[in-house]
Amino acid sequence: MSAMAVLGWRTLWSLFVCFTVLRTNALSVTMSESTMEVVRGDYIILPCSFSTYSPLSRLNIIWTLAPFSSPESPFQVIVYDHGQIIEDPSLIGRVGFTDLPLRADIMINDTRVSDAGVYRCMVNNPPEAADPGIGELLLTVLGELSGSVQIINVSAQTSGLYRCSASNLLGTENCYINLSIYSAGSESSSGILQGVLLTLSMSLMLSALLVLVTWLHRTGRDGRWRVSKGEEEEEEGYNEIRYTPSLIKRSFV
Structure with a gap:
């Protein structure tokens, strides 16, 4: 094999190695959770980590949400671009990054049912791979429900301590109500007795x-x-x- 051929093969091999290293060291996104649940009104942190070998001066992070109510209409939740943060107007004050610029985690507080859906975390850090790393997470918001029970034909035997129990994926909660039934019979008897005596x-x-x-x-x-x-027998001398x-x-x- 001639010296020129050997040089050509080495050049190709070097290019291949460099390309492989670049692909290996390209930006990657990792979601530690794929599904999460939260009770409406609580706060939650959506995790999103990334690895990159380039400076973070041009780091770009975009979180989007495809709501369960309209999955075909995703929108941007929050954006970090060149040091600036932009929030969706409907989420201002309720969403924010937690550990910039090392991580892409966000926190959502005062959660609502409308916050449920599929979240996507997209990270791009030029000059690394042109295609941003993407991670997905499904968030479920458990809505709080209320219940009632109707009791008919109540009597003194209906009195007692009642317990209401509610369960979901996050646990079980109980509430207690003490019900006291007072019979009107004694009062009626007293009223009748008073009427008789009167x-x-x-x-x-x-x-x-x-x-x-x-x-x-x-x-x-x-x-x-x-x-x-x-x-007839009136006698004089008396005043009558x-x-x-x-x-x-x-x-x-």
Whole structure:
């Protein structure tokens, strides 16, 4: 083999090695989690790490979200480009990077059901590979639900401690309600008894009043008879005050 041929093969081999090294050392993105869950209202950190051998002065990171409600319409959540951070207007104050420029992790606080979907982390750091490294993560937001129970035909036996239990992928929570049922029977019986006693008292008062009137009436008649008889045997020297039944009745009736 001639010297020129040997030189040519060495040149090709060097180019191949250089190309392989460049491809091996190209920027790569790693997502430590592929699926995550969060309770609505809590905060969560979406992890995204990358490796690069170039300076970070031209680092570019883009997070996008394809919501479950409209997966065909992804939008940019947050962008880091040449040291500047741009947030989606709907997420201002709720999203941010956590460890720039070494990592591409982001945090979302006060999570909402609309935050659920497929997140993509795209990292580009020129002059490395033109195609950015991409990682995907599926986020599920568990919505808080409320429940109620209706109890009919309640009685004193319905009283007691009630427990409501709710479970999901993140765990189980319980709440307790103490229910006390007071029977109206005793109050009704007391009311009836008071009514009976009041009626009995009024009857006794009326009976006593009737006896009093009858006694006064008879007393008036006897008094008139005695007065009439006394007129026949009236003796001089006495001043007498006479009472008539009509005056007695007007005084007591």
